[in-house]
Amino acid sequence: MTVRIEPMTDGDVTSVVAIDGPTPMSDEQLRAELLRPWARSWVAREGPDVVAFLVVWHVADELHVLNVATRVDRRRRGLARALMGHLVAYGRAGHVKHVLLEVRRSNLGAIALYRALGFFAMGLRSRYYPDDEDAVEMVLAFDVETGEIVPHPDEVKLPA
Ligand SMILES: CC(C)(COP(=O)(O)OP(=O)(O)OC[C@H]1O[C@@H](n2cnc3c(N)ncnc32)[C@H](O)[C@@H]1OP(=O)(O)O)[C@@H](O)C(=O)NCCC(=O)NCCS
Numbered sequence: 001m002t003v004r005i006e007p008m009t010d011g012d013v014t015s016v017v018a019i020d021g022p023t024p025m026s027d028e029q030l031r032a033e034l035l036r037p038w039a040r041s042w043v044a045r046e047g048p049d050v051v052a053f054l055v056v057w058h059v060a061d062e063l064h065v066l067n068v069a070t071r072v073d074r075r076r077r078g079l080a081r082a083l084m085g086h087l088v089a090y091g092r093a094g095h096v097k098h099v100l101l102e103v104r105r106s107n108l109g110a111i112a113l114y115r116a117l118g119f120f121a122m123g124l125r126s127r128y129y130p131d132d133e134d135a136v137e138m139v140l141a142f143d144v145e146t147g148e149i150v151p152h153p154d155e156v157k158l159p160a
Helices: 010-018 026-037 080-094 108-117
Strands: 005-006 039-046 049-059 061-071 098-104 120-125 135-142
Touching: 010 026, 010 039, 010 049, 026 039, 039 061, 039 080, 049 080, 049 108, 061 080, 080 098, 080 108, 080 135, 098 108, 108 135
Parallel strands: 061 098
Antiparallel strands: 005 039, 039 049, 049 061, 098 135, 120 135
16 A cells, blocks of 8 residues: 655544554653654554654754654555655755764664664663663764765664
8 A cells, every 4th residue: 555654733643642652652742742842743544543653853953753653454565764764855855964863772673774774873871761771872974065974883882
């Protein structure tokens, strides 16, 4: 089925919250994000169904990914890659310098996705999550003149 990437609306909140993730957002948190002038959020839709989503903050020349997740029964079909690709295009068009995110150290699938898009590991944040797991800080850097992604080696060593 064709997948469409569209801005998230209030009517999507219940479906988005139902999508599993290691750091799920509540209804209230998500509705608050939709109201923030600097938040941007998109859903991937198959027909009427929300099958993946992405929430970011756009502050000055940086984008910060708050959450991205795909419905369990729709994983490994390229949906998160499509949403993140949409974000990269949005960042390039808006002359953004960096896209930043934190990801659980154990989340090797997500880390592989981000690496494939051009993110590098910039640092570790010790016990960042409520269950004390460390976060990996990842960054994607744009050349603001050309909009090209600037390759950068990892600054911290991660598990393979
Ligand atoms: C991480 C997550 C968003 C990936 O979503 P997805 O739609 O399944 O990802 P895609 O199909 O677009 O995957 C693109 C690439 O990322 C990598 N990848 C994604 N999931 C992976 C996994 N479980 N194991 C290994 N690599 C994985 C692969 O390189 C994949 O390409 P391939 O399928 O051609 O090998 C999804 O597993 C998820 O919702 N997890 C729970 C929420 C979460 O952890 N979000 C990240 C918060 S920082």
